Amino acid sequence: MSGRSGMSGMSGPILRLDELRTYYPARRNLVDWARRRPRRVVRAVDGVSFEVHEGEILALVGETGCGKTSTIQTVVGGFPATSGRVVVDGRDVTRLSGRRLRAVRRITQMIFQDPYESLNPRLRIRKAVEEPLQVHKLVASRSERRRLASEALERVGLTPAELFVDRFPHELSGGQRQRVAIAAALILNPRLLLADEPVSMLDVSIRAGVLSLIDGLRRERAMAVVLVTHDLSTAAHYADRIAVMYLGRIVEEGPTADVLRNPQHPYTQALLSVVPKSDPRDRFVPRVLEGETPNPANVPAGCRFHPRCPVATAECTVVDPALAPPRASRAAGHRVACILTQGPPPVEEREAAGANNA
Amino acid sequence: MALLEVRDLHVWFALPSGRELHAVKGVGLDVERGELFGLIGESGCGKTTTVLALMGLLPSSASVAGSVRVDGADVLSGGEKGARAHRWTETAMVFQGSMNAFSPVKTIGWQIAEPMEIHGVASRRAARARAGELLELVGIPAAAARRYPHQFSGGMRQRAAIAMALSCEPKLLLADEPTTALDVMVQAQILELLQRLARELHLTVVLVTHDLPLVAHICDRAAVMYGGEIAEVAAVDALYHESRHPYTRMLFAATPELLGGKDVTSIPGSPPRLDQPIVGCAFRPRCDSAVVRCATDHPALAEVARGHEAACHLNDPATGVLSVPDAGQPAGGAG
Numbered sequence: 001m002s003g004r005s006g007m008s009g010m011s012g013p014i015l016r017l018d019e020l021r022t023y024y025p026a027r028r029n030l031v032d033w034a035r036r037r038p039r040r041v042v043r044a045v046d047g048v049s050f051e052v053h054e055g056e057i058l059a060l061v062g063e064t065g066c067g068k069t070s071t072i073q074t075v076v077g078g079f080p081a082t083s084g085r086v087v088v089d090g091r092d093v094t095r096l097s098g099r100r101l102r103a104v105r106r107i108t109q110m111i112f113q114d115p116y117e118s119l120n121p122r123l124r125i126r127k128a129v130e131e132p133l134q135v136h137k138l139v140a141s142r143s144e145r146r147r148l149a150s151e152a153l154e155r156v157g158l159t160p161a162e163l164f165v166d167r168f169p170h171e172l173s174g175g176q177r178q179r180v181a182i183a184a185a186l187i188l189n190p191r192l193l194l195a196d197e198p199v200s201m202l203d204v205s206i207r208a209g210v211l212s213l214i215d216g217l218r219r220e221r222a223m224a225v226v227l228v229t230h231d232l233s234t235a236a237h238y239a240d241r242i243a244v245m246y247l248g249r250i251v252e253e254g255p256t257a258d259v260l261r262n263p264q265h266p267y268t269q270a271l272l273s274v275v276p277k278s279d280p281r282d283r284f285v286p287r288v289l290e291g292e293t294p295n296p297a298n299v300p301a302g303c304r305f306h307p308r309c310p311v312a313t314a315e316c317t318v319v320d321p322a323l324a325p326p327r328a329s330r331a332a333g334h335r336v337a338c339i340l341t342q343g344p345p346p347v348e349e350r351e352a353a354g355a356n357n358a
Numbered sequence: 359m360a361l362l363e364v365r366d367l368h369v370w371f372a373l374p375s376g377r378e379l380h381a382v383k384g385v386g387l388d389v390e391r392g393e394l395f396g397l398i399g400e401s402g403c404g405k406t407t408t409v410l411a412l413m414g415l416l417p418s419s420a421s422v423a424g425s426v427r428v429d430g431a432d433v434l435s436g437g438e439k440g441a442r443a444h445r446w447t448e449t450a451m452v453f454q455g456s457m458n459a460f461s462p463v464k465t466i467g468w469q470i471a472e473p474m475e476i477h478g479v480a481s482r483r484a485a486r487a488r489a490g491e492l493l494e495l496v497g498i499p500a501a502a503a504r505r506y507p508h509q510f511s512g513g514m515r516q517r518a519a520i521a522m523a524l525s526c527e528p529k530l531l532l533a534d535e536p537t538t539a540l541d542v543m544v545q546a547q548i549l550e551l552l553q554r555l556a557r558e559l560h561l562t563v564v565l566v567t568h569d570l571p572l573v574a575h576i577c578d579r580a581a582v583m584y585g586g587e588i589a590e591v592a593a594v595d596a597l598y599h600e601s602r603h604p605y606t607r608m609l610f611a612a613t614p615e616l617l618g619g620k621d622v623t624s625i626p627g628s629p630p631r632l633d634q635p636i637v638g639c640a641f642r643p644r645c646d647s648a649v650v651r652c653a654t655d656h657p658a659l660a661e662v663a664r665g666h667e668a669a670c671h672l673n674d675p676a677t678g679v680l681s682v683p684d685a686g687q688p689a690g691g692a693g
Contacts, residue, residue, distance in 0.1 A: 063541035175626050203400040204568055205612045209624035230541065233571075233614040237622055260617060274546035275616045276571035280594045284575055288546045292511050 012090060013051035014192050014224035014227045015075065020048045020084035022067075022074045026297040040297045044070035046248030047084070049323075052192070052224040059227045059239035059256070063271075065293050068228045072194045075226075076110050077101075089191060101280040106136050110184035113197040115177035119169040126165035129153060129184045136188065152183040156213055163346070175206035182213065193218070211238050232275050235259055238305040241333070244268045247304045248296055250323060254334030264336040266309050303338070311340060359430065360388035361562045362412070362530055367424035369407050369416065378635040381407045383586040384424070386659070389579075391529070392560040394553065396573030396580030398609075402629050404586040405566050412564075413451050413467055414441025429529055437535045446473050450528040454535040456519035460507040466493070467503025470522045479526050491620065492521040496551055513544035519553065524555070531555070534566040549576050570613050574598060579665075582606045585630045585640030588659055592666035602668035604645045639671070 022045035028037070045067045052058045060068040073079050081094045083206065088104050096104060109132075112118040119128050129149040133139045141275050150161035156179040158164045167175055178198060184191060195214060198206040215238055218225045229235050235242050236256060243253040244265065252265040263269045273287040289308045294300060303321055306312040316339065323335040324342045336342065369382040382404045383406045389395045399405040410416050412426055414433060421651040426433040433441055453459070460469055470492055471485035480488055490500030495519040507515055518537060523531060533552065538546035553576055555561045565577060573580045574594050581591040582605060590603040601607040605625075614622045630636055639645070642652040651671050659669040671677040 063543060175628075203629075205400055205609060205625035206628075207624065208612050208614070208622040209626075211622075212624075231614075232542070233616045236616050237614040253513045271542065272616065274542050276549075276569075276575040277612070278574050278610055278613055278615055278618075279598050280574045281599075286546045286550070288550060289543055292513055292541075292544060 005046070013053050013087075014089055015052040015226065016087040016230075017049050017051075017075070017088065020045055020071065020074060020086060021082045021260060022070050022079050023082040024079065042297045043248050043299055044079075044296055045074060046296075046299065048245075048248070048250055049084075050243055050250065051255065052226055054191075054224055055218055055222040056241070057218060057225040057227055057239045059229060059235035059242045060245060061229055061232055061235050061242060062073040063293055065247075065296060066298065067233075068245050069196055070248075071245075072110070072196060072226055072228055075194060076108060077105070097163070102136065106188050107191040109188060109193055111178070111181055111185050111189035111193065111195040111198045114172055114201050116169075116182050116201070118181050119177055120208070121169055123168075124165065125153070125167050125169070125172070125180055126150075126354035128169070128180060129187055131163035132184060132188050136181070148187060149183075152187045155186065155217075156180075156183045156210070156344065157209070158183070174202050175205075175210060178202060178210050179213065182210070186217065189221070191223060193223050193225045194228070195225060197230065198227070199234070200229070200231065207234070212236070232260075232272060242273065247293060247299055248283040249304060249337065251305065251338070252321065252336045255331055258329055258334045262329050262331075262334075264329060264334070264341045265305075265338045266311055266340075267305050268336075270310075305338075313340065361391040361393075361429055362387060362389040362564070363425075363427040364388075364408075365425045365427075367408065367411060368422065369404070370418075370421045371536065372419045372421075373633060377633050381420075381586055381632055382411065385583075385586075385588055387581060387588075387591075389530075389562055389564060391501045391562055392556055393531075394556050394563045394565065394577045396577035397564055397566045397583065398568070398570060398573055398580055398627060399583035400568055402631075402632070403583040405583050406534055407586075408583070409451065409534055409564060409566055412532060413445055414438065414532075415445075415451075429545055442536065446528060447477055447479070447526045448522075448528055449530045449532065450523035451532040451534065452516070452519050452523050456536070457512050457515035457539070459516060459519070462507055465504055465506055466510065466518050467534075469484070470503070470518065470525055471663075473522065474525050477526050485525075488525065489521075490507070491653055492524055493518065495524065495555075496521045497547075513540055513547060516540060516544075516548060520548075520551065524559075524561075527585055528561075530562045530564070532566070533562050535568070536565070537572070538567070538569075545572075552576065570610060574686045578582045582609070585636065587640065587669065588667075589641065590666075590668040591659070592668075596663070596666050600663070600666070602662045602666065602673050603631070603641075604647050604672070605641050606668075608644075609644065639669075647672060649677060 023041045023043050026040040026042045028039055040317050048071055048177045054084050062068050074081050074102055074333045088108055091104055093104050126149050130145045131153055133145050140146050153161040153164055158179055227239060239256050242256050243250045245358045246267050252268045263272055270287045277284060291308055299305050302319055304318040306316040321337045321339045323337045326336040327343055364385060364387040365548040367382055367385040371379040371381055373379055385408055397405045412421055422434060433444050462616050467489040470489040474480040474485040475482055490503050493503055494500050498514060498517055537548050552563055554561050577594050579593050580597060582589045584605050590606045597606055608625045611623050612625055625644050630640045638654050639657050642648045657669045657671050662668050662673045
């Protein structure tokens with residue numbers, strides 16, 4: 001685990017989301033249609049704000065349907081933002097178009113979950129890696145493109161590149177394919193890399209290789225990385241900060257070590273408690289939540305987690321909490337959206353903490 | 359006598375090219391009654407082929423040799439007819455995709471009752487009543503039997519699939535990646551269920567998965583498969599703390615831990631091709647401690663401690679004498 005959290009130096013964030021909302025109409029079923037019920041709205045991303053700085057990995061974690069993929073899809077323009085701002089390198093992409101938008105797109109690259117589908121099976125590896133250069137009309141000379149493609153392949157560990165450039169995706173293993181996808185994403189020298197479950201289709205024994213590659217590249221090139229994953233152990237190992245999402249919102253965010261060792265939100269606590277450990281001797285007390293995540297077309301009032309929350313109070317059913325520093329964690333940047341854990345600590349506690357520090 | 363006894367199980371697939379793929383190479387297993395046993399391995403290691411052979415569900419392009427006994431009765435000898443007599447009544451199975459295998463046009467209750475009627479365990483009326491009880495057993499209200507699959511969430515459908523697998527009161531439940539498509543919270547619910555079933559019904563469960571922590575936390579013992587063979591078999595505690603096969607050790611090292619500070623290291627290279635003969639140890643090209651002998655001698659599974667077997671030359675005192683690091687094999691870089 002890496003403890004670099006305060007990377008936010010003088011320069012501004014590479015990516016900043018400001019109260020981002022992405023809504024889309026839900027598919028109506030036959031009954032709703034026949035009864036002329038209005039179309040419901042899926043609140044996939046419902047007020048998400050975060051920043052990612054140079055050389056930093058932010059892990060966006062959560063269960064299926066929590067909005068983590070919709071969030072980064074909105075950043076790359078896959079879904080239009082309903083409201084809020086997506087600021088990439090100082091420019092709000094929700095207000096850009098044409099050439100200016102393309103310029104921002106160029107520094108934002110994405111890696112998808114499935115290396116078996118993200119590569120065109122009919123393109124040789126060389127073509128797949130060169131393609132972004134052609135799309136953005138960056139390098140006119142063919143030999144220069146070839147040189148850059150070979151360089152990109154060697155950078156991701158596919159050495160010697162000559163062995164790979166003329167092959168087709170089906171001739172490579174899953175891990176090799178994901179490396180090709182990374183090479184293609186890196187050839188434009190992006191400042192922001194969005195990786196959506198980059199290793200979940202790969203075998204356990206080769207996952208670490210692909211993740212260390214991403215880890216090394218962000219250090220070398222001061223890239224900002226958003227790592228979307230459902231696997232908390234992966235986030236634990238590679239991310240500087242973790243943001244936990246539930247039903248379209250970030251419910252807890254902070255430096256990796258603080259979120260993992262001192263989780264404040266009841267959802268984070270439950271989620272961490274059910275992650276199996278490798279050592280059978282490790283204490284394992286799962287706090288299993290009943291039921292499943294509600295439908296984002298039907299977000300509960302008040303705190304959206306209250307129907308499943310083991311400690312919810314009457315107030316939780318009416319107050320929709322915003323992210324704020326938790327009482328029981330003094331880590332910089334640790335924020336939680338739960339009224340039960342927010343606010344200044346009671347006086348005795350503050351004194352006790354001061355005494356411990358002295 | 360163990361409830362499940364597998365002896366020298368081999369499975370070959372005929373490839374269109376005329377070659378043969380030797381998917382399972384002499385697997386032997388003993389699983390006791392009421393035990394939760396893990397079968398661990400990466401894609402292509404033969405774990406799923408092994409359990410499909412136990413169910414007699416392999417395609418006709420496969421040839422099988424060896425013996426499989428469930429509660430003393432031979433499953434393989436009678437061909438399809440013999441296997442059919444055991445399927446569901448003695449041995450049942452849940453797959454990763456079981457939750458998507460329900461027919462959308464029949465109620466869940468109807469579908470759970472169907473195997474009971476087909477196998478003649480219960481009359482239609484009794485089977486319907488039993489379907490409700492089975493749903494209760496897996497934590498779903500009996501009234502939900504009247505519902506259709508689309509009204510269930512993924513986790514509930516997977517529970518219903520387990521209820522269906524239990525309908526004919528099998529002694530052995532084979533669960534092949536039953537939680538892989540589910541979220542961690544739902545996974546935890548299903549794992550709790552499997553543990554409870556093993557305890558309360560004295561059901562024997564074989565959990566097939568690529569996920570080591572999952573096995574570590576619910577299974578009693580586990581076998582690690584590599585290249586169609588068992589590399590190591592032991593109690594899960596011994597697998598983690600006293601691993602005697604480099605593959606097991608390296609697989610644990612490649613698995614990130616939630617609160618562990620250790621480095622995560624991937625295993626270089628890729629698994630062996632099983633359509634070509636393998637000389638020596640199948641793991642040698644990826645192994646970090648191979649010696650010269652590993653290139654030529656095939657290691658046999660041997661007891662290294664009480665209840666702990668491993669197939670690695672490093673456990674053989676004779677290897678120590680010859681222990682020269684094997685420099686012949688470069689560690690392939692790209693995983």
